[in-house]
Amino acid sequence: MKYAVIIKLAPKQIIRYNIFGVDNMDYTVKEFYIEADGKRIFTKLYRPDAEERLPLIVFVHGLGADNMNFANYAKTFAPLGYACVCFDFCGGGFNSKSTGKTTDMTPLTEVADLEAVLNEARSWDLVN
DSSP states (O other), X not given: OOEEEEOOOOGGGOOOOOSSSOSSOOEEEEEXXXXXXXXXXXXXXXXXXXXXOBOEEEEOOOTBOOGGGGHHHHHHHGGGTOEEEEXXXXXXXXXXXSSSOGGGOOHHHXXXXXXXXXXXXXXXXXXX
16 A cells, blocks of 8 residues: 655645646545544545545644644645545544543554554555
8 A cells, every 4th residue: 555644744835736637526525433442533534536546645733733734735635636534643632533631642642543544544445
């Protein structure tokens, strides 16, 4: 499986490439929870409406943030043919919809949450 992890992008760095020959693909947004190690990780999938397998971008937020920090990036990349995942680290942000307390969050729990998201994505038929 090929995937990209985007950590930080300035808005002016987004370059619009038309990789599938379609100007604006329609896409759907699905909200769900990934269950891992007794935790619930709130996740949003921005899925282009395409038949072929798609590249995947996983957006990872910083301290005190949540999945919405990268929603505009996902809304930019999804019409270009990229499946995009935004999720909340458990205990991550003030508006996080995932389980857990901020005081329980460590770099190791963040890695575990990211691994859970990547493992879930590997099971999807829509990404390559």
